[in-house]
Amino acid sequence: MSSYTPADFDFTFLEEGFCARDCVEQRINESSMSDDKDAFYVADLGDVLKKHLRWMRALPRVTPFYAVKCNDSRAVVMTLASLGTGFDCASKNEIQLVQSLGVDPSRIIYANPCKQVSQIKYASAHGVQMMTFDSEVELMKVARCHENAKLVLRIATDDSKAVCRLSVKFGATLKSSRLLLERARELGLDIIGVSFHVGSGCTDPETYSQAISDARCVFDMGAELGYNMTLLDIGGGFPGSDDSKLKFEEITAVINPALDKYFPADSGVRVIAEPGRYYVCSAYMLAVNIIAKKVVMKEQSASDDEDDGANDRTLMYYVNDGVYGSFNCILYDHAHVLPTLHKKPKPDERTHPCSIWGPTCDGLDRIVEQCILPDLPLGEWLLFENMGAYTVAASSTFNGFQKPDIHYVMSRSAWQRIQQISTQGLHGPIEEACPSDLPSCCRKESSLELPAKPCPAHVL
C-alpha cells in the first residue's frame, strides 16, 4: 500500500494555508477566460484522512470497512486503502476495484445479503471469504459455490427513524435468525458473526444500542448451536458532515458503552463497521454553472411595494448538473441541498424567491424547489458543499450530459500523514488533524464571505 505515489492518486497538492475551496475559486477564475464552464468537483482527500483520525479517536474498538457503494472513486478507495481500512463491497466490480489496489481479501466483506451466484463464485475464486446473508436460499447458494465462506448473519433493525431505510429489504428477525443458524449448521457452513445496518442517515443513536443488544442474542443462540462467533459488524448510518442533526460523537457515545456491555473487549469478538457517507460526504464540493434563466411573474402579488415589482418575481435558474447527474442524491438519498454563492452579494442586494433546475429535458430534474438568491447572471457559479456521498457513484449521462470532472487535492502534511500511517500504522494518541488541513480560510468557512484567493496548487 505504501508504494502509491501522488500520481497514482492523481491529486494536486494544496500549498500551505490554502484549502479546497481556494481551488474551486481558482478554477472558476480560470474559466472566466473561456467558454468552458462545465460543472466540476473539488475533492479534498485530506478531509478523508481527518475523518479517519476522528473515527479512530471516537471508536477505537471498531475497524472501519468503507462502504464502496457510497463513492467508488479510485482516489478515495486508494486513500482509505493506504490508511488501512477494510472495505464493504456489494458486488464483483467493487471487489475487483478494491483488489486492483492491492488490498488483501481478508480486508473485504462482501456485504450484500442477496448475491448473484456467479459473483459468489468470483468472491470464492479471489479469496474473499466474509459475506453476509439473511435467508435460507442464500445459505444454500453459498454452500454450493463457496466452500471457504465465513458467513455473517445480517439482522433487521428498527430503522424507522433513519433517512434511508434498509431493513425493509434486508435483515432477519431474531426468530428467523435461530432457524437460519440451525439450517447453516445442517449445511456445515461457518457462521462467524452478526451484522446490521441501522439505516443510512440514522437520527436515533439508540437504534445502535438496541441492534447491538439484539446481536448479542444471536451470538448466544449461535453458541447454543455450537457456533463460536467472533465478528460483530455494526454497519453504517454515521453522519457525513457536522451539518447533520445528530453528530458523530453523539452516536459513538451510545455505541461504545453498548459494545462494552454486550461485547466487552475481552470477549474475543472483533468489531467492524461499514461507514460510507461518514468518510466522503464533506470532502466534495460541487460547482455548477447557470446556463439558462427564466423570470416568472407571480400572478397575484401579495406585495404592496410600489417599486420595480422585483418582489413579484420568481427566478428559475437552470444549471449544468441535475438529478440525473450528481443530484441523484435528491431522488435516491432523500438529500436536501442548498447552494452557496461563489460571489459575495452586496449588503443591500435584493434577493428573490428562486428555484434551481438541472439541464435535462425532464420536469423531474429539479434541484431546489425554493430558495432565496440574488438576481444572478448567466455564467455565474453556484456551489454545493457536502456532495461526496451517493452522488458521483450513481450519476448517469441521461440526455447526453457528461458527469462533472473531479479534481482531487490534498495538503502536503495530509499526504505525509497518510504515508506515515500506511507504513507504520496509527500508534499512540491520535491528533485532531494536520494543522494545514484546516487553513484559516476554511476554519471560519462561510461560503458567502470567503475571499476569492488564487489557488497556488500545482499539478504533479
Ligand SMILES: Cc1ncc(COP(=O)(O)O)c(C=O)c1O
Ligand atoms: C450493507 C451496507 N453497508 C453500509 C452502507 C453504508 O451506509 P452509510 O453510508 O449510511 O454509512 C450501506 C448503504 O446503503 C449498506 O447497504
